[in-house]
Amino acid sequence: MDRLKVNIGKLELRNPVMTASGTFGYGDEFTDFIDLSRLGGIFVKGTTLEPRQGNDYPRMAETASGMLNSVGLQNKGVDYFLSDIYPRIKEYDTHMIVNVNGSTLEDYVACTEALADLDKIPAIELNISCPNVKEGGMIFGISCTSAANLVKAVRKVYDKTLIVKLSPNVTDIAEIALAVEAEGADSVSLVNTFLGMAIDAEKRKPKLSTVTGGLSGPCIKPIALRMVWQVYKAVKIPIIGMGGISNWKDAIEFILAGSQAIQVGTYNFINPTVSVEIVDGILEYMDRHNIDSINDLVGKLDY
């Protein structure tokens, strides 16, 4: 299985297939369906310094080949994570990566510090792109300066692998990627959800309690793929690509566009075994095309 090994910062992944934050719980939800040790890693739920109740129901609207969500980072806070969740998930035989969120720069830093010393959390993903909370989140991700400042501050308190998750709701995502790379991010992951909206025509009301929410699923794949490719041409750090991946073919496309690794998000809801099916599919593809190492495919789009 060494053929699938990839590195992200100081992290060595068994394979490039990981699951996306907010779509895979803490992994537990999937143990009935798959063997977690077959995954390269798991990005757990968005975590904040303080507990959050998230947004009001309804938080979901189905759309053409996708869905909108406005969960709004519901989680019990980093202390609860340390006391109640970490002891459980640290037993999983895969990389568990925490998705870190905050309303202020100080929040992010404090939340990161709380996680920095955990043996079995080898990396964090700094979410500067959540479209579903009033403060923080995306605000940091849509300007180079604020993204850079945040990464600089977090980098100071965090030595392990620092992944920064980018927002697609920008004119030039490569610019933001360059800004966070310059501040020492080990990797960028993209994309988070697109800000979208759904309306119930008969009721003349928004379908989400928050009016707007984040769009994910196969519908966004073409845009996400383009962004990965643009960022790949701009930065040197490894890219973790995602957005609508629902089978191994999609995964290969993201890898060819420049992703060192990928995350599967929404499709976990529809097919809870999709992530391991993707691992198998990538291997078959590599056999068919005589590819020794997955690294030989990264960015190898022939154009």
Add this chain to the structure above:
Amino acid sequence: MDRLKVNIGKLELRNPVMTASGTFGYGDEFTDFIDLSRLGGIFVKGTTLEPRQGNDYPRMAETASGMLNSVGLQNKGVDYFLSDIYPRIKEYDTHMIVNVNGSTLEDYVACTEALADLDKIPAIELNISCPNVKEGGMIFGISCTSAANLVKAVRKVYDKTLIVKLSPNVTDIAEIALAVEAEGADSVSLVNTFLGMAIDAEKRKPKLSTVTGGLSGPCIKPIALRMVWQVYKAVKIPIIGMGGISNWKDAIEFILAGSQAIQVGTYNFINPTVSVEIVDGILEYMDRHNIDSINDLVGKLDY
């Protein structure tokens, strides 16, 4: 049918349902299927000062609930339009609106001037958002300054209704809308296509000759709808909404989000009679909800 009448600048539309540039030819292609006089208007193919061959084949890739195109403004130039097309299409009993494109500010101005005196072209749509040409197009649409400068220059030579078509590939579309409103645009239309990409995993090649192309169809609807709503809250001029509209329900959603009128694009390919079906559907909806004038629905999202 007065219940459906709406105004866009100096233009009075029979109803708010129009067809989008590049998806409806010059109208001729649809006369076998529908009675063009049942439409509020027709936005004809993107037109440039000089003839253009467009991009190489393949120019199309199918995606989840949508498609990418990279036609690249293939057209025979404005002179040919004047001599060979205009005499034919001026007979149609609906508003024929020309979508004006260029590589430079001077191009746009010259193309506009050539169209300004045509009796039966009551409006132009300035396309500052085409993602499929190397020069011009989207470049103008992603910065407030360049968008404003272009509109200012065109406004000087054009007295009739000036509609500016916005690009969705920006961080803040409302900001661009405000900038063009300030320069005297009578209306903004949105959205143009999203820059996207598709890859053939087996061949390891892009599916489009141009690598990237414009994404359209139902997949983009949630994002387009959100953008219309954001622009509606920002500007005073009427909005022409589009992006993935495929039935009357979608049209009502765009109207509730703040569109004074709408355009149907890609779905014309799948159902060439969809535009008139939407007119009928809107009327039935208004009957069911006791709505006297379509204007009473514009922006009336209850949130």
Add this chain to the structure above:
Amino acid sequence: MKQKLDFIINSNDALNKQIFLLKVSPKNGAPLPDMYPGQFVHLLVHDSSSIFLRRPLSINYFDKEKNEIWLLLLSAGGGTKRISEMKAGESINLIFPLGNSFSLPKPRQKILLIGGGVGTAPLLFLGKRLLSEGFEPEFLLGGRTAIDISQLEHFERTGKVYTTTEDGSLGEKGLITHHPVLEETKFDKIYTCGPRPMMVAIAKYAAHNEIDCEVSLENHMPCGFGACLCCVEKTKRGNICVCTEGPVFNIKELKWID
């Protein structure tokens, strides 16, 4: 243990224009695990543009002998319409069994199961279970008109049945919450499933009369197994997932009554 499994449709019968009874069995013939009333399946229809997400459906009945699950389906929107058009022999993929289940009553409690429209779906399974556990369930079933009340013969074989219809075409005329049995009889426990306004009215009635009451919620569910946090209900313990901590709730946990 949750499973993802392909099923084959043994039969799909239209009970009326909008309500369908699907009977499905595992394609691979494997014996189904234990399932409990209140639990649901999450159904995927392959290759449909109108169904991106799975659709949750209550287990209407689990026929252990035939290794068959019954699903009672209302064709309500694009997805359920598509399912309703499926034919015997076609296959569907289910994730199951999901959610918690109704709790058993205390011995000798007088029990009423109240179902509105297709909300009767989980109550058949529950009723049969209660009967087999030695209880004497009674049923109050309502609908707009007579044909909205499905599987009446099955319910009648399970216990005493009261009916209401809005148009009076069957049983009492009026809303289910106004049926005289609610005035005349003192029940110890009520189980209910149906449109939310109906359940809220019944919850209020139960609370007011100090009757223990369990409701089965139908929040929208992208995943169905606790991964997305989209199906939350505001409870006294905060926002909690209906798909894992529900769909059945004791009304004491909810914030419906204040």
Add this chain to the structure above:
Amino acid sequence: MKQKLDFIINSNDALNKQIFLLKVSPKNGAPLPDMYPGQFVHLLVHDSSSIFLRRPLSINYFDKEKNEIWLLLLSAGGGTKRISEMKAGESINLIFPLGNSFSLPKPRQKILLIGGGVGTAPLLFLGKRLLSEGFEPEFLLGGRTAIDISQLEHFERTGKVYTTTEDGSLGEKGLITHHPVLEETKFDKIYTCGPRPMMVAIAKYAAHNEIDCEVSLENHMPCGFGACLCCVEKTKRGNICVCTEGPVFNIKELKWID
């Protein structure tokens, strides 16, 4: 005049594992308009997530008496697979008739129709037409293996048939472009449809031997009726739409041979 119309599938027969013959008639029973060999239909499958756009298919035969269109379908990808699974009685929506058509030969010309794989589809209709116009069409049909050559009995009833297969299981062994008849007989006109590399090879052969040659292209077609400008072929007149000015081109118009 182009129409958009619902059709009913009269039959759908698997000719081999991947090739299907669908016969369809208008749902409303209306008589079909005139159609010409080379023209195609644009087919929509309702409510499929894998088919967003319509799928173009050649008119394989137009049975005027039965008011029936024949479509010969290769299950090549998601869309055609889905179509291949449709059953008699189901309905599909077509836009038709689209495109130009093959031109008729000059009187007494010696004609060869060359079809590779499912590219034989329009050639059956063309062959029958030519026969009825008094010509004596001959056919050169090729495939990887014997079962790839469909409708052989129909072709044999229409004219002389030569065959090639790559594995030699039927007719000559080898590529269609190497069939001896191309060396031995001097044809005046060739019509061809099949994989692009095959058509290019034949076009070169025809040009070299000064044989008039028409090819039918299969560019990807979002709309099929000239609205989107996506299906263009580079010709001596610039980029032109295959769906309206084709799919049939005389090779003189194309830039295949230089």
